[in-house]
Amino acid sequence: MDPNLQIQNLSFGYPGKKIFDSLTFAAEKGHSLVILGASGSGKTTLLKLAAGIIFPVSGQVLINGINLSQAAWSQAQTVYRELGFLFQDTALIANMNISDNLALPLRYHGRGSPDEIALRVLEFLRQFGLENYAESLPAQISVGLKKRAALARALINQPRLLFLDDPLAEADLRFQEMIIQIARAQKSQGTLSLTTTSNFSDAVRLADHVILIQQGKIIKTGSPAEVETAALQALKEGQI
Amino acid sequence: MLRQILFTGIEALPTIGTIALFLGVVVIIQSLTQLPRFGGEEYMGKILVLVILRELGPLMTAFLVIGRSGTAISTETGNMIVAHEIEALKVMGIDTRLFIVAPRILGVTTAVICLSLYFDLIALLGGFIVAKLILITSFSSFARILFTSITGTDLIISLLKALLFGNLIALVCVYQGFSVRISSTEVPQATTRAVVQTLFLVFLANSLLTLLFYL
Numbered sequence: 001m002d003p004n005l006q007i008q009n010l011s012f013g014y015p016g017k018k019i020f021d022s023l024t025f026a027a028e029k030g031h032s033l034v035i036l037g038a039s040g041s042g043k044t045t046l047l048k049l050a051a052g053i054i055f056p057v058s059g060q061v062l063i064n065g066i067n068l069s070q071a072a073w074s075q076a077q078t079v080y081r082e083l084g085f086l087f088q089d090t091a092l093i094a095n096m097n098i099s100d101n102l103a104l105p106l107r108y109h110g111r112g113s114p115d116e117i118a119l120r121v122l123e124f125l126r127q128f129g130l131e132n133y134a135e136s137l138p139a140q141i142s143v144g145l146k147k148r149a150a151l152a153r154a155l156i157n158q159p160r161l162l163f164l165d166d167p168l169a170e171a172d173l174r175f176q177e178m179i180i181q182i183a184r185a186q187k188s189q190g191t192l193s194l195t196t197t198s199n200f201s202d203a204v205r206l207a208d209h210v211i212l213i214q215q216g217k218i219i220k221t222g223s224p225a226e227v228e229t230a231a232l233q234a235l236k237e238g239q240i
Numbered sequence: 241m242l243r244q245i246l247f248t249g250i251e252a253l254p255t256i257g258t259i260a261l262f263l264g265v266v267v268i269i270q271s272l273t274q275l276p277r278f279g280g281e282e283y284m285g286k287i288l289v290l291v292i293l294r295e296l297g298p299l300m301t302a303f304l305v306i307g308r309s310g311t312a313i314s315t316e317t318g319n320m321i322v323a324h325e326i327e328a329l330k331v332m333g334i335d336t337r338l339f340i341v342a343p344r345i346l347g348v349t350t351a352v353i354c355l356s357l358y359f360d361l362i363a364l365l366g367g368f369i370v371a372k373l374i375l376i377t378s379f380s381s382f383a384r385i386l387f388t389s390i391t392g393t394d395l396i397i398s399l400l401k402a403l404l405f406g407n408l409i410a411l412v413c414v415y416q417g418f419s420v421r422i423s424s425t426e427v428p429q430a431t432t433r434a435v436v437q438t439l440f441l442v443f444l445a446n447s448l449l450t451l452l453f454y455l
Contacts (some may be wrong), residue, residue, distance in 0.1 A: 051331055053331050076333075077333040078330065078333075080331055081332075083332075085331040087324050091324035092328075094323065095316075104332065104334070105332040105333070105334070108332070108334050157332070165351065207409045
């Protein structure tokens with residue numbers, strides 16, 4: 001089944017604080033969407049809502065046609081297995097070394113024999129320049145290396161839907177280039193990707209479609225060129 | 241689960257052993273010196289079984305595991321929430337009940353049962369060896385008194401208590417760890433709640449089991 005994401009009339013907030021009000025958008029196979037907004041505008045929250053990590057107060061999120069907030073765990077699990085998620089603060093498992101972090105989703109879901117998993121992990125460690133840190137715990141390596149490891153973990157399961165939370169923030173030039181290359185490769189393979197950023201130039205590099213959010217609402221959607229004027233206006237107003 | 245057994249069980253052996261030895265010495269010396277004064281020598285074995293096997297073994301083991309492993313479990317789980325590790329597990333399709341909760345319950349329960357038996361053994365035998373340095377009592381007469389006093393029910397109740405305490409410790413501490421929402425300042429608060437609630441529940445369960453089987 002081709003990857004598919006539908007956000008319908010999504011509202012979210014906490015008691016006394018509304019964060020999103022009636023957001024609607026959709027994406028499908030091969031789409032690269034970027035959520036562009038100011039720091040604190042709720043981009044990460046929206047990304048987590050879209051990936052089914054947290055659930056909306058009202059409205060619905062359908063991933064491959066399934067509403068995860070109402071699905072049984074076994075059904076939800078089949079959807080989660082199709083996802084890759086890069087957390088802004090990496091969220092690597094602290095008491096596992098980098099190699100085990102990468103192997104975790106493969107081992108848990110039985111995707112290959114132990115030897116096949118070890119080979120795949122080694123391939124990813126090499127691809128991301130982490131082969132010398134395979135036995136290191138996340139706390140023992142730099143933030144940049146942790147980000148690479150987290151991206152490798154997000155991709156090792158060959159996801160059909162990829163969620164990247166501000167991937168270019170604090171990334172060195174080499175890693176930025178790696179992310180751009182990966183984003184393009186994923187797009188050519190038909191992966192649906194949803195990325196957050198507060199930087200318009202990053203949005204241009206990563207997206208074929210931009211969703212500009214401001215004060216909990218979508219104020220403009222379209223190609224980077226179509227959104228540019230609205231983004232510049234928001235920039236002037238200090239909103240991004 | 242093996243990591244949990246290693247941390248909760250194997251690594252706790254020296255601490256549990258030392259405390260069991262000290263308590264065993266105190267109880268055995270008090271029994272051997274005080275009971276004959278009142279003509280109660282025939283109750284010596286019963287009192288040792290009552291105090292060490294039925295009560296102190298499971299209870300002291302539970303206290304030490306709460307302080308050592310219960311706090312570690314709630315702190316680790318709370319920190320995993322703050323660092324978004326639990327969210328990462330969820331989005332990888334990993335069931336946290338199987339990955340986080342079940343290994344801790346099985347590991348802690350197994351460790352508490354084994355440690356409780358270890359406590360009893362060290363407290364009774366080790367305590368006797370130390371007491372032997374002070375008192376003139378042969379091992380054979382001490383062992384005879386002890387083994388004629390232990391019943392199958394005593395052993396079963398002791399193990400049942402350890403089983404229940406192990407489950408309570410793991411469940412309450414994991415639950416409190418999962419009660420953390422966003423901030424690292426919530427972690428020590430959750431850990432304190434875990435310790436207080438587990439202590440209360442262990443005391444309550446111990447009293448109820450004693451009432452149920454020995455009244």
